Amino acid sequence: xxxxxxLQSLFGAxxxxxxxxxxxRTPRYLYDPVVYTLQMGGKRLRPVLVxxxxxxxxxxxxxxxxxxxxxxxxxxxxxxxxxxxxxxxLRRNHPTIHVKYSSNTAILSGDAMSILSYxxxxxxxxxxFREIFNIFTQTALKIxxxxxxxxxxxxxxxxxxxxxxxxxxxxxxxxxxxSLKIGALAxxxxxxxxxxxxxxxxxxxxxxxxxxxxxxxxxxxxxFGKNIGGDIVSNKKTFLMLTAIxxxxxxxxxxxxxxxxxxxxxxxxxxxxxxxxYDQLEIGRLTNExxxxxxxxxxLCWENLNxxxxxxxxxxxxxxxxxxxxx
Numbered sequence: 001x002x003x004x005x006x007l008q009s010l011f012g013a014x015x016x017x018x019x020x021x022x023x024x025r026t027p028r029y030l031y032d033p034v035v036y037t038l039q040m041g042g043k044r045l046r047p048v049l050v051x052x053x054x055x056x057x058x059x060x061x062x063x064x065x066x067x068x069x070x071x072x073x074x075x076x077x078x079x080x081x082x083x084x085x086x087x088x089x090l091r092r093n094h095p096t097i098h099v100k101y102s103s104n105t106a107i108l109s110g111d112a113m114s115i116l117s118y119x120x121x122x123x124x125x126x127x128x129f130r131e132i133f134n135i136f137t138q139t140a141l142k143i144x145x146x147x148x149x150x151x152x153x154x155x156x157x158x159x160x161x162x163x164x165x166x167x168x169x170x171x172x173x174x175x176x177x178x179s180l181k182i183g184a185l186a187x188x189x190x191x192x193x194x195x196x197x198x199x200x201x202x203x204x205x206x207x208x209x210x211x212x213x214x215x216x217x218x219x220x221x222x223x224f225g226k227n228i229g230g231d232i233v234s235n236k237k238t239f240l241m242l243t244a245i246x247x248x249x250x251x252x253x254x255x256x257x258x259x260x261x262x263x264x265x266x267x268x269x270x271x272x273x274x275x276x277x278y279d280q281l282e283i284g285r286l287t288n289e290x291x292x293x294x295x296x297x298x299x300l301c302w303e304n305l306n307x308x309x310x311x312x313x314x315x316x317x318x319x320x321x322x323x324x325x326x327x
Contacts, residue, residue: 001055001311004318007048014065015044015072022116033097033109034116037076040092045322046179047072052314053183053197056307064186066123067132071179073120074136077113078143078175080106085151088230114140128185135185139178146171153237161242165206168239173205193306200301200315207294208322213238214287217275229271235260239290240283244274247281295323 002010019038025031047068054064082088083096084106090096098106121136149167153159180197189197216231217240231238248256259265259273278284298319305312 001059001314002051002061003314004048004052004321007051007055007061008044010061011044011047011051011065011068011072014069015047018069018120029101029105030109030112033080033101033105034113036100037080037097037109037113038073040094042076042092044072045318046075046175048318049176049179049201050183050186052318053180053189054187056187056311056315057184057189057193058187063124063126064183066120066125067182067186070117070121070124070136071175071182073113074117074140075175077110077117078147080110080113082147084110085147086230086234124186126186127188132182132185135178135182139174142170142174146174154235159237159242161239161246164237164239164242168209169202169206172209173202176205176208177201190306196301196305200298200305200319203294203298203301204319204322207291207298210239210287210291210294211323213240214284214291217278218284229267229275232271232274233267240278240287243286244278244281244283247283248277252277252280291323295319 015038019035022031022038023035050068050071051061051064055061079091080097083091084098084103088096089099094100096106097109101109121133124132126132146167146169149163150171153163153167177198178201180201181194184194184197213231216228216238219228230236231241235241244256245253256274256277259270259277265273299316302312302315302319305315
């Protein structure tokens with residue numbers, strides 16, 4: 001069995017080969033941003049999950065490389081378009097595509113990446129290709145639904161914490177879940193085990209996104225890879241903000257509403273004031289508790305997975321790595 005770093009290295013080498021091929025495509029200004037996006041780095045988490053799930057049932061992981069490539073290409077496409085919609089200036093400590101090039105270039109290059117993902121998927125030679133294709137397609141559609149909900153929430157006043165959790169399930173967790181299930185199906189895994197891997201990935205993805213939201217407020221730019229407080233400045237309705245709105249009463253609620261709605265407060269001051277309110281309302285603690293809830297659900301799925309412990313240990317290690325745990 002390969003460990004995370006070995007699979008990351010193996011996939012990284014394959015990706016470099018594909019990047020080299022893409023760099024030869026024309027027109028240049030369509031494919032250069034694709035190359036730039038893929039060369040930004042990243043943990044390559046989703047393709048590694050594809051390979052890891054495949055290896056649980058079939059050690060010939062070469063058969064899963066096309067699927068892993070499709071997942072990674074599609075994931076990066078979503079990040080590219082997300083950055084446009086969020087007006088984000090940094091991604092992995094690099095200028096985002098719409099900043100480096102232009103919004104029009106970013107949109108078109110993102111479209112190309114989404115189509116390339118299907119080109120890679122079509123290279124998959126396995127018995128369950130039709131089911132894998134359907135899962136990939138439905139996942140892609142669900143991610144778009146999640147993104148639309150995310151945008152809708154910014155225009156709606158009655159968004160709840162449950163609404164938000166449903167949205168991140170669609171936008172974020174489902175791709176981790178599908179990466180594991182597709183990897184397993186590519187190895188002809190039994191359906192119950194493929195479904196457990198999906199549930200493991202989904203709950204881990206929920207915990208992972210909540211941690212990402214937490215770091216946007218309580219992390220640092222050097223470790224987070226993006227500017228801190230972006231969600232606060234844009235009044236993004238994250239778990240943290242929605243929980244604060246639900247918990248705030250009296251003068252605290254008035255202050256929160258004022259800071260969110262005022263156009264005269266400088267971004268840095270707004271971040272400081274909201275973080276102070278978060279501290280009063282114990283938002284950090286509550287976010288960590290919700291993370292734990294989803295993480296424990298993921299662990300239960302892992303425990304029930306009918307695979308020898310020595311084989312599935314890498315899944316636990318990667319889960320801990322995602323959540324920045326040592327055990």
